[in-house]
Amino acid sequence: MAVLTIVRMGHPSLARPAARIEDPTAQSQLVADMTETLAASGGIGLAAPQINVGLQLVILSVPGSRCEDGRGMALTCLINPEIEPLSQQQVDGYEACLSVPGLTGIVPRWQHIYYRAQGLDGALIEGEAKGYHARVLQHECDHLWGRLYLSRMRDLETLAFRDELLRNMAEEEA
Ligand code: NI
Numbered sequence: 201m202a203v204l205t206i207v208r209m210g211h212p213s214l215a216r217p218a219a220r221i222e223d224p225t226a227q228s229q230l231v232a233d234m235t236e237t238l239a240a241s242g243g244i245g246l247a248a249p250q251i252n253v254g255l256q257l258v259i260l261s262v263p264g265s266r267c268e269d270g271r272g273m274a275l276t277c278l279i280n281p282e283i284e285p286l287s288q289q290q291v292d293g294y295e296a297c298l299s300v301p302g303l304t305g306i307v308p309r310w311q312h313i314y315y316r317a318q319g320l321d322g323a324l325i326e327g328e329a330k331g332y333h334a335r336v337l338q339h340e341c342d343h344l345w346g347r348l349y350l351s352r353m354r355d356l357e358t359l360a361f362r363d364e365l366l367r368n369m370a371e372e373e374a
Pocket of ligand 1: 296297298299339340343
């Protein structure tokens with residue numbers, strides 16, 4: 201296994217659609233390397249284009265503490281994922297991205313989605329997700345369509361350096 205370099209905004213891999221994977225069972229080395237890279241980064245999700253691999257594969261884990269129902273998602277690999285909104289409701293929330301280090305901003309996302317993908321064994325993985333869980337899935341899948349969260353923001357004035365924002369929020373609360 202290896203910790204790989206995460207490319208940052210400006211790299212063309214982040215701006216183009218990724219290709220469908222014909223044989224999910226052949227991706228175990230890629231997933232092992234991405235898992236190690238994600239662990240080293242401290243993030244919760246990573247898409248293959250972020251390590252300059254133009255394939256439709258993401259890994260993500262969703263902490264239960266961040267979910268309304270308390271149920272998160274253990275580290276999961278999704279291959280060729282598809283997402284459909286199950287209601288028209290969108291919700292605002294802060295996002296950050298390993299390819300846009302240091303920044304955070306408010307992004308509208310579908311509140312309730314259905315997702316479908318293949319696992320590393322090629323089997324179907326499907327389910328519904330709401331709230332933060334749905335947000336993480338939408339963020340990671342966006343990487344496969346060549347989109348960064350910045351291009352989903354409605355109000356660029358909410359864009360901030362995360363440490364600056366947190367420091368000033370803490371001072372206002374004190
Ligand atoms: Ni990202």
